[in-house]
Amino acid sequence: MLVADGLHKSYPNRRVLCGVSLSVSPGEVLGIVGPNGSGKTTLLRLLTGEELPDKGEVRLDGRPLCDWSQREKARCLAVLPQEGLPSVPFTVREVVEMGRHPHQGFWPWAGERDRHVVESVLLETGLQADRDRHVDQLSGGERQRVAIAKAMAQDPRVLILDEPTTFLDIAHQLGMLDWIRSWSQREGIAVLIVLHDLNLAALYCDRILMLKEGTCFAQGSPSEILTPDRIRKVYGVQPVLTRHPVTHAPQVLLQPGAGDSSATKPAESFTL
Structure with missing residues (x-):
């Protein structure tokens, strides 16, 4: 579903990635781990098309990522950045509904399918009771949960998450990761997730790619890598x-x- 071959990326006077390759298949959770400065965030920028590699290629569903329009890509790939959701003056329901925009026509009116997806996501992420609260009144952890729900409402085939458990207490960390994994298996979603917590990576990832100084130090099952x-x-x-x-x-x-x-x-x- 999502494949990267030999990705290289450098900035002035600094090499960030060197020859990183990976693939993640439908229904699989691939974890990316590594210390600060190992290239995790830069790798995600290349995988989402936010930046272009100096060398190598990213393919989504067999097509070079650079050939996808922004709207096409948004229908297939959802991204939760590390900074999460800003404090915006919209309700929880309105923010989650924004995840449906790539699937709507010229007039961005929610249809029956959109409403069904939004209601399902609110229910399964435990946000039903907060649906009418304004996001700018929520805590950082609550906003993170809304950001994850918005990405899920996008109904993607590939989900990329950069530290999704940031700001979440341990109960909500487990709840979100349980839901993401079960949703991936049920719907055949390919999930790529960056985690700092090696124990969570071992519990929730099918495979782990470990980065060191911009290179793929090891890749395999949690038992093989950790x-x-x-x-x-x-x-x-x-x-x-x-x-x-x-x-x-x-x-x-x-x-x-x-x-x-x-x-x-x-x-x-x-x-x-």
């Missing part, structure tokens, strides 16, 4: 890994005092 040695080499911390007692996904435990100064110590882990 190892003590890889985490030490990429993040410069000495972790302890164990298995989640319910899902058996790898989980990262941090040790006080095991930062950069101890990054060269032998890797540790519990029996997995």
Whole structure:
């Protein structure tokens, strides 16, 4: 569905990405992880067409992304940027309805399909009770939930999210990621998600791409990627890994005092 081949991107005096390739298929959740400055946000800009790569190509549904019109792209691909939703003077329902604009005709009037999608998203994201509240009266976490709902209302085939759990408490983090994953599987949506939390990435992603200094350091299943040695080499911390007692996904435990100064110590882990 979404494929990137050999992406390179540089800015004056700084190389940001070098030869990054990836693909995400319908019904799959691909996680992008890596430390600050590893190129995650730049990679998303190339994947969404916000910027063009210096070298390499991004293809959406088999066509070069640069061949898609903005309206065509908006019907197929939804994006939730890292900064989320600004404080705007519209109601929650009105903002979620904005996600339907790419599917409407010359006159942007909501039809039966639009109303059905909006109501379904409000219900499944737990925003029904807040539908008539103005977004500029919401907290940062509440606005993030509305931004996710707006992206979902776009009814995309590909969903790209840059740190969607920002500002959310742990209950809402799990609720949103549960919904995104189940929606992806139910509707065959290809999801690409940037996460800083390695434990959430292990719990919710089918595959993980780990970036280091603009290159693809490793790519595979959470169990293949999240190892003590890889985490030490990429993040410069000495972790302890164990298995989640319910899902058996790898989980990262941090040790006080095991930062950069101890990054060269032998890797540790519990029996997995």
